[in-house]
Amino acid sequence: MEHLGQYDLNCDLKNGVNMCCDEESFVKEINTTSIEYAVKVLLMDLGEDINREGIIKTPHRVAKALFEGTRGYKQSAKEIVEGALFPEAGVDSTKVGHAGELVIVRDLEFYSYCESCMLPFYFKCHVGYVPSGQRVLGLSKLSRVTNVFAKRFQEPQRLANEVCSALHQGIEPAGVAVVLQCTHINIPDTESNFFDSNHKGLVETLVSSGSGVFENNDADTWGDVFGLLKVRGIDKDKVHVKRSLDQHWCPSLSSKIGEINPIMITAVSSILKSLGEDPIRKELVGTPSRYAKWLMNFQYCNDIYVKLNGSLRSGVDDSLHTNGEVSFDDKELHSDLNLPFWSQCEHHLLPFHGVVHIGYFIPKGFHPVEKSLLQSIVHFYGFKLQVQERLTKQIAETVSPLLGGNVIVVVEASHTCMISRGIEKFGSNTSTIAVLGRFSTDLAARTSFLESIPNATSL
Numbered sequence: 001m002e003h004l005g006q007y008d009l010n011c012d013l014k015n016g017v018n019m020c021c022d023e024e025s026f027v028k029e030i031n032t033t034s035i036e037y038a039v040k041v042l043l044m045d046l047g048e049d050i051n052r053e054g055i056i057k058t059p060h061r062v063a064k065a066l067f068e069g070t071r072g073y074k075q076s077a078k079e080i081v082e083g084a085l086f087p088e089a090g091v092d093s094t095k096v097g098h099a100g101e102l103v104i105v106r107d108l109e110f111y112s113y114c115e116s117c118m119l120p121f122y123f124k125c126h127v128g129y130v131p132s133g134q135r136v137l138g139l140s141k142l143s144r145v146t147n148v149f150a151k152r153f154q155e156p157q158r159l160a161n162e163v164c165s166a167l168h169q170g171i172e173p174a175g176v177a178v179v180l181q182c183t184h185i186n187i188p189d190t191e192s193n194f195f196d197s198n199h200k201g202l203v204e205t206l207v208s209s210g211s212g213v214f215e216n217n218d219a220d221t222w223g224d225v226f227g228l229l230k231v232r233g234i235d236k237d238k239v240h241v242k243r244s245l246d247q248h249w250c251p252s253l254s255s256k257i258g259e260i261n262p263i264m265i266t267a268v269s270s271i272l273k274s275l276g277e278d279p280i281r282k283e284l285v286g287t288p289s290r291y292a293k294w295l296m297n298f299q300y301c302n303d304i305y306v307k308l309n310g311s312l313r314s315g316v317d318d319s320l321h322t323n324g325e326v327s328f329d330d331k332e333l334h335s336d337l338n339l340p341f342w343s344q345c346e347h348h349l350l351p352f353h354g355v356v357h358i359g360y361f362i363p364k365g366f367h368p369v370e371k372s373l374l375q376s377i378v379h380f381y382g383f384k385l386q387v388q389e390r391l392t393k394q395i396a397e398t399v400s401p402l403l404g405g406n407v408i409v410v411v412e413a414s415h416t417c418m419i420s421r422g423i424e425k426f427g428s429n430t431s432t433i434a435v436l437g438r439f440s441t442d443l444a445a446r447t448s449f450l451e452s453i454p455n456a457t458s459l
């Protein structure tokens with residue numbers, strides 16, 4: 001069990017500005033100039049034209065998103081709790097000092113910012129407490145207090161400790177228990193495991209924190225918590241597991257950084273400072289390099305032949321080009337499904353990721369095109385500053401001459417910019433289609449391809 005850091009409730013009050021205001025007034029309160037300047041430096045270092053249509057407003061959007069995503073630094077957990085404690089006697093309040101029964105709110109969904117790589121990470125929070133002093137807290141405040149600490153640069157264990165400690169100090173209950181299920185995007189290292197089909201696109205971790213009657217991992221009270229979390233597949237052995245120090249949560253901590261332009265590192269450090277963070281705080285020391293390295297994955301490069309070192313031709317069975325002589329009746333529909341991709345939304349510099357499905361006709365008895373070649377093309381267009389419609393079109397236009405001119409490409413993706421901020425629609429995802437040749441006129445062909453796409457479990 002991690003030691004509960006004595007959370008300093010008063011630090012909030014020093015600069016506690018109630019930032020639960022609407023977006024308009026929020027935007028007026030922040031000064032985005034320095035972050036916008038730093039984002040322009042980063043975009044230029046990626047080889048981008050900062051005046052091009054899709055990204056001219058990106059520096060402002062990124063600044064706004066970062067301020068929104070870290071507004072917890074300016075919010076006060078103490079104020080949220082103070083106004084929402086209600087008198088309520090427990091069932092057996094005659095027994096002196098009876099603590100009362102567990103109250104737990106489950107399945108609260110949030111995004112926080114990873115302090116190691118500055119990418120948003122998703123977490124599901126289950127937070128409970130055992131009331132004492134015949135008072136209960138307004139249920140929504142358990143979520144609001146969690147959000148104060150979520151909207152910061154965080155690491156899962158510290159996040160759980162801070163939520164637990166702030167609630168304990170605010171409610172003065174018999175004890176608080178917090179369990180977080182955290183998920184972090186994990187893109188392949190564009191050098192090493194680019195095509196590793198076992199690559200896990202998301203990494204997960206489970207953490208907990210307890211105070212008072214939950215201070216001890218083996219306390220009976222944890223039994224009640226896990227009794228109510230069992231239905232979510234969460235049990236004690238998975239949560240109260242001792243993690244070795246080198247078991248990194250953030251995938252960027254286990255990948256080599258290599259050469260990073262110091263100008264980019266300075267720009268990212270200035271972004272952290274503008275957000276009120278301290279870039280020399282030990283957990284943040286390597287973060288500017290790691291974030292710059294992430295961005296370098298999406299460097300501007302338009303020469304697919306260079307990038308795919310000429311393999312565009314070698315993986316193709318030339319007979320696919322004898323389309324003229326082979327009638328469509330002698331062709332069969334071929335589907336290459338679930339080609340993973342990761343990309344970066346050019347509007348917010350936030351990842352969107354998912355799968356690409358490619359359909360085309362091949363003469364009966366001929367070999368389909370190497371899947372790895374199609375995967376290279378998908379990665380080539382994915383690892384750019386993109387919008388999903390353009391990505392879909394570029395893939396279709398590039399594979400079409402290789403696949404005989406009749407292609408359909410479907411991209412299914414989840415956009416971090418629509419889930420972790422702005423409209424915050426958890427679980428939403430976007431599908432886009434591009435069709436060329438026969439697929440643009442033949443509904444039956446499109447339908448039979450779309451029917452071959454498996455139900456996306458989670459994107």
Ligand SMILES: Nc1nc2c(ncn2[C@@H]2O[C@H](COP(=O)(O)OP(=O)(O)OP(=O)(O)O)[C@@H](O)[C@H]2O)c(=O)[nH]1
Binds near residue numbers: 388415417421422
């Ligand atoms: N068509 C399309 N839009 C995208 C894609 N990725 C992000 N966007 C959208 O880009 C738009 C940018 O809109 P703006 O109003 O300039 O920026 P914003 O204020 O951050 O927008 P919100 O996300 O609505 O808060 C948003 O509506 C995003 O959803 C994409 O791949 N395709």
Ligand SMILES: [Zn+2]
Binds near residue numbers: 118
């Ligand atoms: Zn991270």
